[in-house]
Each structure stands twice: as structure tokens, then as C-alpha cells.
Amino acid sequence: MSIVLIIVFFVALVVGAPIAVALGLSSALAIVLFDLPVHVLVQRAVNALDSTPLLAVPLFILAASLLNAMGVTTHIFDLVRLVVGRIRGAVGQVSILVSLIFSGVSGAALADIGALGKIQIDQMVAQGYTRRFGAGITIAAATIGPIFPPSIPLIIYASVTNVSAVQLLVAGIVPALLITALLMAQVAVMARLYDLPRDTVSPSLPAIAKKALVSLPALAAPILLIGGLLSGYFGPTEVAGVTVAYALLIGFLVYRTLTLKAVWESLRETAEATAGILFIVATAAVFAWVLTLDRVPAVAGSFLLGLSDNPLVLLLLVNLLLLVVGMFLESIAAILIIAPIVAPALHAAGVDPLQLGIVFVLNLMIGLLTPPVGMSLYMVSIIAKMPVHSVVRGVLPFFVPLVLSLLVVSAIPAVSTWLPNLLSQ
Amino acid sequence: MNGETDVAGGRALEGVAIGCRVVSMLLLALMCALIVGQVVGRNLFDTGMPWADELARFCGVAIVFLCVPLLALRGQHVAVDMVPMLLPDPARRWVGLFAEILILAFAAIALWGLYAFLGRAWKFASPSLGIPNWVFYSPAIVGFFLLAVISAVRVVGLVRNQPLPQADKVLP
Numbered sequence: 001m002s003i004v005l006i007i008v009f010f011v012a013l014v015v016g017a018p019i020a021v022a023l024g025l026s027s028a029l030a031i032v033l034f035d036l037p038v039h040v041l042v043q044r045a046v047n048a049l050d051s052t053p054l055l056a057v058p059l060f061i062l063a064a065s066l067l068n069a070m071g072v073t074t075h076i077f078d079l080v081r082l083v084v085g086r087i088r089g090a091v092g093q094v095s096i097l098v099s100l101i102f103s104g105v106s107g108a109a110l111a112d113i114g115a116l117g118k119i120q121i122d123q124m125v126a127q128g129y130t131r132r133f134g135a136g137i138t139i140a141a142a143t144i145g146p147i148f149p150p151s152i153p154l155i156i157y158a159s160v161t162n163v164s165a166v167q168l169l170v171a172g173i174v175p176a177l178l179i180t181a182l183l184m185a186q187v188a189v190m191a192r193l194y195d196l197p198r199d200t201v202s203p204s205l206p207a208i209a210k211k212a213l214v215s216l217p218a219l220a221a222p223i224l225l226i227g228g229l230l231s232g233y234f235g236p237t238e239v240a241g242v243t244v245a246y247a248l249l250i251g252f253l254v255y256r257t258l259t260l261k262a263v264w265e266s267l268r269e270t271a272e273a274t275a276g277i278l279f280i281v282a283t284a285a286v287f288a289w290v291l292t293l294d295r296v297p298a299v300a301g302s303f304l305l306g307l308s309d310n311p312l313v314l315l316l317l318v319n320l321l322l323l324v325v326g327m328f329l330e331s332i333a334a335i336l337i338i339a340p341i342v343a344p345a346l347h348a349a350g351v352d353p354l355q356l357g358i359v360f361v362l363n364l365m366i367g368l369l370t371p372p373v374g375m376s377l378y379m380v381s382i383i384a385k386m387p388v389h390s391v392v393r394g395v396l397p398f399f400v401p402l403v404l405s406l407l408v409v410s411a412i413p414a415v416s417t418w419l420p421n422l423l424s425q
Numbered sequence: 426m427n428g429e430t431d432v433a434g435g436r437a438l439e440g441v442a443i444g445c446r447v448v449s450m451l452l453l454a455l456m457c458a459l460i461v462g463q464v465v466g467r468n469l470f471d472t473g474m475p476w477a478d479e480l481a482r483f484c485g486v487a488i489v490f491l492c493v494p495l496l497a498l499r500g501q502h503v504a505v506d507m508v509p510m511l512l513p514d515p516a517r518r519w520v521g522l523f524a525e526i527l528i529l530a531f532a533a534i535a536l537w538g539l540y541a542f543l544g545r546a547w548k549f550a551s552p553s554l555g556i557p558n559w560v561f562y563s564p565a566i567v568g569f570f571l572l573a574v575i576s577a578v579r580v581v582g583l584v585r586n587q588p589l590p591q592a593d594k595v596l597p
Contacts, residue, residue: 012524012527013505014505014508015508015509015520015523015524015527016504016505016506016508016509016520016521016524017504017524017527017528018497018502018503018504018528019502019503019504019505020502020503021502021527021528021531022527024531024535025527025528025530025531025534028530028531028534028535028538029534031534032534037541038534038537038538038541039538039539039541039542040538041534041535041538042535042538042539042542042562042565042569043538043542045535045565046486046561046562046565049485049486049489050482050483050485050486051482051485052478052481052482054485055456055460055481055482055485058453058456058485058488059456059457059460062453062457233464233468234464234468237460238460238461238463238464240460241457241460241461241463241464242461242464244457244461245457245461264450267450267453267454268446268450270453271446271449271450271453271488271492272446272492272495272496272501274453274488274489274492275449275488275489275490275491275492275493275496276496276501276502276503277503278485278488278489279489279493279496279502280503282489330503371507375503
């Protein structure tokens with residue numbers, strides 16, 4: 001049954017059918033051909049969406065869209081430029097830091113690229129960087145977003161594997177800072193090697209103070225959200241709703257740049273983006289059900305544990321598997337299909353569930369940078385108006401820090417587990 | 426996939442699909458209000474609203490299924506078009522036709538599944554608000570029905586070799 005499922009899935013994928021349809025049709029055919037009850041198809045699909053954690057998806061997309069619509073991303077970008085100053089390759093460093101800050105309110109890599117990509121690439125090109133470098137750093141920095149809380153993939157992973165969503169979100173903080181540091185180190189090396197330009201800003205304390213004051217309401221958002229999560233005032237899904245409310249509040253009352261028309265436009269963007277992502281989630285749930293019925297998770301789990309019982313070796317094997325899977329499967333679909341297969345076996349082998357969650361999502365975020373199903377590549381290609389293969393060449397150097405981060409997170413459990421353990425004491 | 430509406434009924438379908446999207450936008454706004462309302466109610470007024478969670482989840486389901494048809498009409502579902510794009514024009518058209526037939530087949534089986542499920546479970550209701558299944562599943566019915574119609578219209582368009590206009594040209 002699983003063979004039929006996988007063959008139909010790949011045929012549908014290759015001919016260009018939507019990923020959601022490829023997943024749904026392969027499951028539907030398996031259900032029909034193997035005489036399973038056909039109603040399961042829609043029941044599973046609808047039940048998959050009838051989930052409180054998944055409500056975070058549209059809410060985080062809406063929050064990022066509103067913050068972008070009111071222009072706060074430009075304020076934050078200008079402030080970080082002033083703080084970083086005129087070092088060589090400054091705008092590259094600024095792009096990484098702004099991505100880190102924005103990831104504190106946005107939960108998805110594609111939302112980060114949508115909000116920041118144009119500003120970052122345009123600014124770099126204006127200062128004499130190649131468009132390819134701008135695209136590369138933008139796309140690489142966007143991997144920070146889904147690792148730093150809040151994060152849509154981490155919330156979905158937590159709901160699939162029954163891990164505490166709050167603990168998993170907190171577990172992402174140190175790895176996200178590690179990725180930021182390694183990406184910045186890479187830019188520093190490239191700045192020396194390729195003689196990247198210095199920024200044209202004239203930083204001064206009054207200028208920084210003035211810009212910081214303007215940016216303060218937006219900068220306060222990540223603190224409010226992470227503080228609210230840790231204090232228990234609201235759960236991971238509610239945090240997304242509160243972000244939307246906060247964005248509306250500062251947009252209408254503080255910045256006064258938000259209009260009803262912009263809110264309507266954000267609702268439109270969000271509804272469409274949500275449908276695109278969650279339709280995949282719905283059909284991936286049916287696909288995962290068929291795999292489970294065919295005992296694929298149990299067989300794969302036994303196979304994995306038969307290869308080794310060393311947690312590090314198993315994690316490295318899963319890394320290899322996920323890097324390949326990430327090239328062909330959309331990240332949320334991959335979480336829904338692969339996590340239930342590998343997580344129980346790795347938990348049984350002694351891999352910390354929080355560490356596995358971070359390794360899992362980081363792998364899939366690197367998968368967003370690899371063709372053929374590299375959604376970030378396509379998005380940056382549209383924003384930067386350049387062909388996908390040029391974007392791939394731009395991002396290639398940044399695989400070094402990203403893969404290095406992945407290896408560190410895989411080899412050292414404390415990178416992911418230290419902070420949540422500390423806070424839960 | 427490309428947008429395809431220059432066929433019989435194409436404009437009417439656009440209108441219906443856009444109408445569904447507007448409903449889903451309103452449900453999104455309602456969902457936000459419900460989630461924030463729960464936080465405010467619990468933390469400020471010590472009031473729980475268990476029904477709000479159920480209604481918010483219904484909104485979450487409806488947002489997806491009501492927007493799926495428009496995305497299909499505009500060819501905006503996430504797809505891997507690397508292989509079709511490498512093909513010469515006539516072959517690309519045939520592959521596109523095959524992809525549309527796959528969508529139609531999926532929508533048809535999903536509608537069959539809905540018929541089989543709601544035929545026996547239409548009146549069972551949700552625990553908090555008592556929403557009957559036929560209401561809870563109605564966005565899925567609308568979504569899959571429109572998806573089937575849209576893919577059928579696109580199949581006809583491709584068979585008749587009609588032009589494939591871009592999304593921004595076919596939508597208001």
C-alpha cells in the first residue's frame with residue numbers, strides 16, 4: 001500500500017500538481033484500491049485542521065503582515081544599521097540581526113523573507129553588493145525565524161510528538177543565537193575575502209537614541225510575547241492572537257500608519273497563505289495515516305534502532321534523512337509525515353525530545369534552501385527578480401554556517417535543553 | 426499551473442471563489458477576536474469561554490477550505506513546476522492537462538468521501554456549541570465542490586487549447 005502511495009505521490013509531484021493534491025490523491029487512491037473506508041479521507045483531513053495549535057499559523061502570518069504593513073521593519077532595519085555602524089560588510093550583518101529581531105514576532109521563514117527580503121536586498125544592491133549575495137544572506141538569515149520563538153514549525157512539531165510547545169519554543173532560543181553568530185562570522189570572513197563595502201550611515205548616539213525611541217514599540221513585541229509565554233499568561237496559540245492585537249494597537253494608536261485598507265489587505269494575504277500551507281497539512285495527515293496503517297513508522301523505527309543504539313549516530317542518520325526529505329517535501333508536510341515515524345524510535349534510544357525537535361526543524365529549514373522544493377528559493381527569486389539558479393549560487397556559501405549549526409545542535413544536547421531546563425527549575 | 430478563466434463560466438467561478446475568500450477573511454478576523462477574547466476573559470475577568478475555542482477551530486477549518494478554490498483558480502497552490510518548466514510548450518500543456526486531471530480526481534474522491542461520511546453522520550453535533558456535522562463540514566463541501574468545478578473548467582480550457590492568462594490579469 002505504501003509503495004502505491006509513494007509512487008502516485010512522486011508522479012503527481014513531478015507533473016506539477018499542487019503538493020497538497022499529490023499527498024491527498026496518493027492517499028485517496030491507496031484508500032480506494034485497498035478497500036479502506038473512503039470517508040476517512042475527508043474525516044482525517046478536516047480533523048487535522050480542527051486543532052488549536054494550528055490556529056497559530058494564520059495568526060502569526062497575520063501579525064507579521066500587519067507589522068510589515070505599518071512600516072516597523074524599516075524602523076528596525078535603520079536602527080540596527082546605526083548600531084552596527086560602518087564595519088566592512090555592515091549591511092550583511094544588519095540583515096542577519098534584523099532577521100533575528102523580526103523572528104521574535106514572526107513564526108515562519110517565508111513571512112520573514114516577505115517582510116524583510118526587499119528592504120535587505122535593495123539596500124545591499126544600492127551599496128554595491130551583488131544581488132546574488134543579497135539574496136543569499138536574506139534566505140540564509142530567514143532560517144533563524146522558525147527556530148527562534150514564536151515558530152509555526154516548532155508548534156506543529158510539538159503538537160505531533162506530544163512535546164511541550166512552550167518548552168520546545170524556549171529550546172529554540174540558544175540554537176537561533178548560535179545560527180546568528182555563525183552566519184555573522186561567515187559574513188565577516190566574506191567581507192574580508194571579497195572586500196565588501198562599508199555602510200554609508202553616520203552613526204551617532206543621538207541618532208541611535210532617536211531611532212530606538214521610534215522602534216521601541218515594535219522591539220517590545222518579542223519581549224512581551226516571550227515573557228507572556230514563559231509567565232503562563234497565554235499559551236503558544238494565544239501568543240499569536242496577542243501579537244495580532246498588539247500589532248493592531250501600535251499600528252493604529254502609536255505609529256498611526258495602519259489603515260483599515262491595510263488591515264483588509266493583510267487579512268486577504270493571510271487567508272490565502274494559510275490556505276496554501278494548511279491544505280498541505282490536511283492532506284499530509286491522511287498520507288501519514290495511510291503510512292501508519294501500513295506499519296511504516298513501526299518498521300522504520302525498528303530499522304533505525306537496528307542500525308545503532310547510539311543517540312548521536314541516530315541523530316546524524318536522521319539529519320541525513322531529513323536533509324534529503326527537505327529537498328522534496330514542504331516543511332510542514334514533512335513534520336506531519338516524518339516526525340511520527342522517527343520521533344518514537346529516537347526518544348526510545350535516549351535522544352532528548354526537545355533536542356530532536358530543534359534538530360528536526362532546523363534540518364527542514366535548511367531544506368527550504370535546497371531545490372527542487374525550496375520554497376525560500378522561489379520566494380527570494382520573485383522578490384529579487386533573479387532566476388532560482390542564481391539564488392542557489394548566492395546561498396551556497398551560507399550552507400557552511402548552517403550545517404555547522406546543525407552539527408553543533410545535534411552533537412551537544414545542552415544547546416537545546418539547557419535553557420528550558422533552567423527555566424523549568 | 427497557470428490561471429485559466431477564459432472559458433465558459435470562468436468569470437462566474439472567479440466571483441464565487443472571491444466571495445468564498447471574503448467569507449474566510451471575515452472568519453479569520455472572528456478567530457482573532459475569539460482567541461484574544463479568551464486571553465482577556467481568563468486573565469482580566471477570570472471567565473472561561475470553552476465554546477470560543479471550538480468556534481475558533483471551526484473558523485480555522487473554514488478559512489482553509491474556502492480559500493482553496495481561489496488558489497486553484499489562480500494556480501497559486503504550492504507546486505513543484507521545475508520539470509514541467511523544462512519541457513517544450515506542447516509537452517508542457519499535456520503535462521499540465523494531466524496535473525489538472527489529477528486535481529479533478531482528488532476533488533471527486535474527496536466529495537465521494539464527504540457523501541459517505543455525512544450520509545450517516547450528518548446530524549452528530551460538536552461538544553460545546555452543538556454544531557451539527559453538516560455545518561462543520563460545509564466549508565469542506567464548498568471547497569472540494571468548487572475545486573472539482575474549477576479543475577474541470579481548466580481541463581476543458583487546456584483541451585481546447587485556450588490561452589492561459591496570468592492571475593493578475595484575470596482578477597479584479
